[in-house]
Amino acid sequence: MPYLLILPSAVAIGLLLAWPAIQLAVYSFQDYGLPQVTGAAPTSWVGFGNYRLVLSDPEFWSALRISVLFAVVVVPLTLLVGTLVGLLLNRLGRKMAAFVSTAALLAWAMPAVSASVIFVWLFDPDGGLADYLLQKLPSWLGGGARWSQFSWTNAPLPAYTVITLVVLWQAFPFVAVSVLAGLKTIPAELHEAARVDGAGPWRVFWKVTYPLLKPIFLVLLLLSVIWDFGIFTQAYIVTGELGNRDEFNLGILAYDKAFTMPPAYGVASALGMVLTVILLIITAGYVRANIKQGAVA
């Protein structure tokens, strides 16, 4: 009976998720390009050839660097902002808390495409709000005429600044709501007792709140790393839809190899495998955290 119940979902997941993952691994060891797709030439095994090609490609190292740096910056930022908002929500009155969390969840539910498009418009060199406001800023705050028609998408650093803002905007609500839910499970007496003993807010957080919410923080940390390291839609749109090669991250580079003519499916699969393996290593931590919390039992 239980086998019959899981059969439909197991078949769907097996066929469209697990099987392509296996195929990806197989293709990564094959010479697979346009001639093989059209049938003009058979696929042949090339061993680690695709991987050697990837590792000797400066574009790969640039993309890897961007992916790592992006995750290193955005993950702590998201956790920090999300946690602060979560702590704030916990101390607000009912109405204000509902207002703030609705606003935050609207940002969260916003399609990544719309969010990216809005931020590209906000940071547009012709008529975008950001350049206008930065120009108006006094020069001791870094404002001034140099921001006039400043292009945010022509170089990796400004482009990823915009992507950071998009991702932060959409990701902090999830952290805030999760932290808030965790806070609700902590008895108020614990905090009061700590405060009566003379602990300031900083000490209360690190000595009481953080240890109790550690499992939630661990899961949020792992999920954020997985999401941000593999960021695609926002990066694809903000960096100009495969337009700027020096702004590629790992996911976009793999996608470009496969879908820009002429396609190199073998090399793209090797890149996809690198991305997948990195994410699976992090996922192993996520699965362990879940098992420890008894979610699988």
Added chain:
Amino acid sequence: MNRTKRLRAITRNGVALVVALVTLFPIFWMISTAFKPATEIYSLTPHPLPAHPTWSNFANVINGSVIGMPYWTFLRNSLVVTLSSVVVSSAMALLAAIAVARFRFRFRATYLIMLLIVQMLPQQALVIALFLDFRAANLLDSLVGLTLLYIAFSLPVTIWMLRNFVAAVPRELEEAAAIDGAGPFRVFFRVLLPLVAPGLVTTSVFAFIFAWNEFVFALTFLGTDTAKFTLPIYVTYFFSKGSVDWGAIMAASVLFTLPVMIFFLIVQRRLRAGLLAGAVKG
């Protein structure tokens, strides 16, 4: 003492208000731009609200004068793909959730761990293999193919969430109905289904948002046939049309975003509970 307390409360609320307004600002800017005439959009001094609000951006988008095809075509495509994938995946997820919440069987833990792992596989990597499969199966430029993908890719999360809702239904209720002579189907439809309905709504909302917003697969699998585009691809398609018409893009994003936003506001209380049940099971 009392005064510092009040002062703190005021500061807290002030900060909260700023957080909420900053968070809402990009959405506000999208809507405001959508109602601005071109002269105001490209003005050297942007104003928060349109001085002369206009429907013309919406009119251009809806009748299709910008990209040569009306909005309705893409709305229909998105609705077809989203609704059919939500219905099918919810039914599949419910069956699987009952299995893992109500039965002990040999591969149960394996199945649950597999769900956690597959949901982390990067779509932009899998899309390479899927593209070649779909090409061989003649499912490129097909809304059916896209629907199949959305069903499969929403399952891991929806099963994972739904099993908590099923587990929360007291088993005694089902047993009592069975003792009263109700068969398994009656027990399912009269007892279990009404009680997990709220959970089913929550997971459906997740599946809905996933399919409605999905970009990578739609981009890759609907590449050549404009008439098959779903709304996310349609919105970005404006970029490729030479000069960028921000009024039209913002109007198109409003028309794309508004249905989810309204839907979301209606169910948000439930969604908040589900958000936590899904990802952070404490």
